[in-house]
Amino acid sequence: MIKFKVPATSANVGPGFDCFGLAYSFYNEYQVEKADKMLIEGCDPAHTTKDNIFNVAFNETMKKLKKKGSFHVYYKPAIPSSRGLGSSASVIVAGCKTANILYGGIKKLSDDEIFQIASKIEGHPDNVAPAIFGGLTASTKLNSGKFFHKKYKVSNKLYFSVLIPNFKTSTEMARKLLPKSYKKEEAVAMLSHSVLMVEALQSGNFDLLKTVCKDYIHEPYRKKLIKDYDYIKKTVEKNGDAVLLISGSGPTLLVISNNKNFSKKLKLKGTKALWLVKPLKVLK
Amino acid sequence: MIKFKVPATSANVGPGFDCFGLAYSFYNEYQVEKADKMLIEGCDPAHTTKDNIFNVAFNETMKKLKKKGSFHVYYKPAIPSSRGLGSSASVIVAGCKTANILYGGIKKLSDDEIFQIASKIEGHPDNVAPAIFGGLTASTKLNSGKFFHKKYKVSNKLYFSVLIPNFKTSTEMARKLLPKSYKKEEAVAMLSHSVLMVEALQSGNFDLLKTVCKDYIHEPYRKKLIKDYDYIKKTVEKNGDAVLLISGSGPTLLVISNNKNFSKKLKLKGTKALWLVKPLKVLK
DSSP, X not given: OEEEEEEEEEXXXXXXXXXXXXXXXXXXXXXXXXXXXXXXXXXXXXXXXXXXXXXXXXXXXXXXXXXXXXXXXXXXXXXXXXXSSOHHHHHHHHHHHHHHHHHOXXXXXXXXXXXXXXXXXXXXXXXXXXHHHOSEEEEEEOTTSOEEEEEEOOOTTOEEEEEEESSOOOHHXXXXXXXXXXXXXXXXXXXXXXXXXXXXXXXXXXXXXXXXXXXXXXXXXXXXXXXXXXXXXXXXXXXXXXXXXXXTTSSSEEEEESOTTHHHHOOOTTOSSOEEEEEEOBOO | OEEEEEEEEEESTTTOTTTEEEEEEEEEEEEEEEESSOEEESSOGGGOSTTSHHHHHXXXXXXXXXXXXXXXXXXXXXXXXXXXXXXXXXXXXXXXXXXXXXXXTTSOOOHHHHHHHHXXXXXXXXXXXXXXXXXXXXXXXXXXXXXXXXXXXXXXXXXXXXXXXXXXXXXXXXXXXXXXXXXXXXXXXXXXXHHHHXXXXXXXXXXXXXXXXXXXXXXXXXXXXXXXXXXXXXXXXXXXXXXXXXXXXXXXXXXXESOTTHHHHOOOTXXXXXXXXXEEOBOO
């Protein structure tokens, strides 16, 4: 058995809809070995069939490697699904890595080659990029059809935590809630917000972060799917030392603070949903 | 007489509408001295009256310095006006610098203090930031009301030139042409384009640049004000070694190439307007 892990990720990160991703010190751990026949164990039985994304990703990678063979994987997911924490990207990247580790031999695929395969399967690179490369990433599809990513280091003056609720939302529903168009002023504000969000996260400039983390693209629409969002937003941001963003398409919420002890002190008494407050490090 | 110079600048730079600016090795030179009474010479007589932005900028800076006095300035503008090359930002910054140089003594204002004054007068920081700090800049107004800028170095693998036509356009007219809203797909694409435009210009990755320089916010609308825009765009981009963007609100066009000799070889025979092809260096 070979062990490896793939992290949870947040896509979007405020103003970087369909662009930014963050990888956290919060992982699914996979144990894999060569086998004659596919066997997926440990997780929900619904995710153990041949059409599962782990197996799809494994097979696509085997094609690229020009190898034949199968696998046995055991994993008990730590990253909850349908919560906006990149659980599907983690599983896809794990399927690719399994093929590469077990069958890549001395001609293993590079991280960028795995990034290409996994982004194609996932349909977009936002979660796949940080799951593979760590840190904060910005990614897009080039005119050539290739996926591109850029990784940035995040300042250690910022403290991250996620609030994971005991309910799920569907990405499809969250996509449908978005409007067909945006006001000029909103679309234009997003340009400087997204560009300078990188600077805010790299430098830890919290005044800048508070201005530029404001999103007009998805958060105003998706918050409807998240129970007690307005209460939680107000509570988290009331002292001016933290901002609340939606992780991916939600319902997990991402808190960024300049106060080391913020997540320890956070009390969410005004919501009936259960929220797990989980402090995390952004991966280097 | 004290001499100093302030550069021409391009705002917007493709996907960075109301955010990016570039400063060039192309300057207005100013000669200034203390005087009892304001005197502006050398330029168009229409720009020598008390309500001129040079004098406004001088006076605002004197207020900040808590000093009294006036000036004599001589400048023959090299940067043409109403062409999208930041001529007004250059004059405003020059007015601020004149006060600072002549009356700042040992307590001169910092570049950031001048940036605050000049951005307020200009109404936005896009051209003022590169005119003061050089390079590529991203700028915005923070929630606190202060203006913020971040400077980036531009790769020396990229070659810049501007095509300056013999006609003018008004910024006001160019603003009016913009639509009131944008399609979701357009607004969303701009986020990764603007973020990764910084990376493309910093790294000189020309494939990335070709994908992300695509703008949906202003260029499709403002091109109507620019004679033979479609012909020039096609001619510049036909060999895949250059991209054409609108400098500021136009009509000057900005060419970025990965071919050192691009601007020397460029022939624009299919346009009746006169276009001055001016190769420039981006300031460090």
